[in-house]
Amino acid sequence: MTDILVELNSAQREAVEAISGPVLILAGPGSGKTRVITHRVAYLIKVCGISPRHIMAVTFTNKAAREMKERLYRLVGGQVKDLTLGTFHAICARILRMDGKGIGVDPRFVIYDEEDQESLLKRSIGEVGLDPKQYAPRAIASAIRAAKVRTLTPKDYVERSRSYFEEVVSRVYERYQQLLTESNALDFDDLLMKAVQLFRNSPETLSRYQTRYQHIQVDEFQDTNLVQYELIRQLGGKYGNICVVGDPDQSIYSWRFADLRNILSFEKDYPKAKLILLEQNYRSTKKILETAFHVISASPERKPKGLWTKNESGELATVVETYTEQEEAQFVVNEIERLVNQGKVSLGGCAVMYRTNAQSRALEEAFVRYGTPYKLVAGTRFYQRREIKDIIAYLKLIHNPYDTVSLLRIINVPQRGIGQQTLARLSGWAKSMGISQYEALRLISEPKDDKQSFSPHIARALVGFLNLMEEFIARSRELNLVDLLDLVTERSGYREYILGQPDGEERWENILELRTVAQQYRDLKPAEGLSAFLEGVTLVSDVDGLDETVDAVTLITLHQAKGLEFPVVFIVGMEDGILPHIKSFDDPEQLEEERRLCYVGITRAKQRVYLVHAFRRSLMGSSTVNKPSRYLSDIPQHLISSGGWWQGEERQIATAIYSWDKPSASVPITQGFKAGDHVRHDQFGDGVVVSCQPGKDDSEVVVVFKGVGVKKLSLSFAHLEKVE
DNA sequence: CGAAAGGCTCTTTTT
């Protein structure tokens, strides 16, 4: 019993023991908030005797949920399986599949990701008679999302619209929602909104859930939005045992409508809430914390908060400027190799963080070139690859033939002679009959029907596709997921099709990778396996795939890095225009969010931080010159060790070549060399040192020899003489 | 209908 409390400090212990009533925990980075939630749940189960069935814990990512589950397993054993533990979206999806019928949600619904959403939105814009090019789908999508976060139905929205734009949005929103319903699909925001609507419409259902969830904990509370807040308020309505944990300084998702005011609302809605501050940091050195503190406290809006550590003082943050993003990447790789060779850190202990995904390319290239192992947290994210989405579309359609987005995606992939014209006619015809497109296909296949006007060979193509899908649907009732997937890729002709494409081999490998994922669902009953798999692949987050056991450098966006920690952290692209991103320049609130993002990055580090910026960087094809990030100037000089101006290998070589012709008295040398030193080698003759890297028990020297070229030599064998 | 070629616009961050 006591072992649950024994490893906690007094504030943490207080947070764990405050099990009745609302609790607000404000927890700085590295202060053990995940630990607090985990131990709190364990305490509820083991000490208070609460059944895990009555406990809910909401995390930000599936990975966080999985880790919490593992930790809890160690504390309470097999009982973890009865907990409700997951992201808001996953939990809501489950609620809606169980109980959504009351508000017209069919339990077989599919979930539309952003891409599906965009495609449906474009259609909606067209169908209400507007030009998708004139009304940016993104802007409308964002407005609709904002509406859903406030649980406004299209009807509510119409009543509130005050401007022409809102008028447009309300029309599109209405049609979009209709199309979703017809497709038996929900988008990400629907999952949350519909759950809240369900509870509003059905007090009995709500009461059932309220009775079940006697204890609710929410992690990363600073990044919840209004609809998530409402959901928690509803669920906790009976017992009020709600524990939320967050850090306003780490709020970085306002663009997803996360709202810091939730923290204020919490204090207002639950005036008796117990406030607990976790201020002791166990992660970082004093200097890192101090550096981070200077960055965050330059914010005008912020409430001051304490954060301290007993850890050692540590080393200064290193600020380095390079010429281009390629040299930035080279610097990072070189520095990591150096630290690793010196035994200061393992590859897995290093992370490179950046503001935008596009920045990963230069880094990846450098890592590949130097042969340094790395793991990229989902570049062009796996599940968004075309071939993966295609296969998933087949499976979605098998699961739910009303899914028009998936139908349109694959009806002609591989080509079956079904073109735009045909599709337009099909969808018009289906609409006029008030049936789904899939049902329309079924009608065409019935020989007696001749009202449709498709020419025989086109009708044959359509029916061919229908028969294919019908076969899949029939077989899906008996085949396990892997066999079904194999059947689909074979019989649809997709395998042959993709192998004939450029990069076909690689794309096919990706599908095999998807097959590996499917294997986890192999042993479930056919219908269950398919539905669980589809939900799993739609609700994955990028960090979910991060494998901690692989010893390789992590390449990750600053957003994804939230909640993680590494001994050594490089933040690259420390430039105005990148961090803060140029899009935030005209909005002070967004600039503050960028600052917090920088803060999040620095506080991921346990031992060392590097802040790297490039003088010149190519962005969207063309080259730009950026000033060093304004956040760098918020760090006082005494906390910075300047790595100065760093030149990449090629430019070092160029510099070396320009400085030939020096006098030639030779001096033997036993220690290392530095770049620019003139040397003589028995075999290669005179040269100039480009770099000299200390290794485990030897050093590697790179030298350009006159008339010979560049050679990599090991210091102890090369017999280099220094030439003064 | 479909393949190929050329022109356009963007990229913030993600469940």
Place this chain on the structure above:
DNA sequence: GAGCCTTTCG
């Protein structure tokens, strides 16, 4: 620099 869309031609 890539992916999307349109246009053009077979």
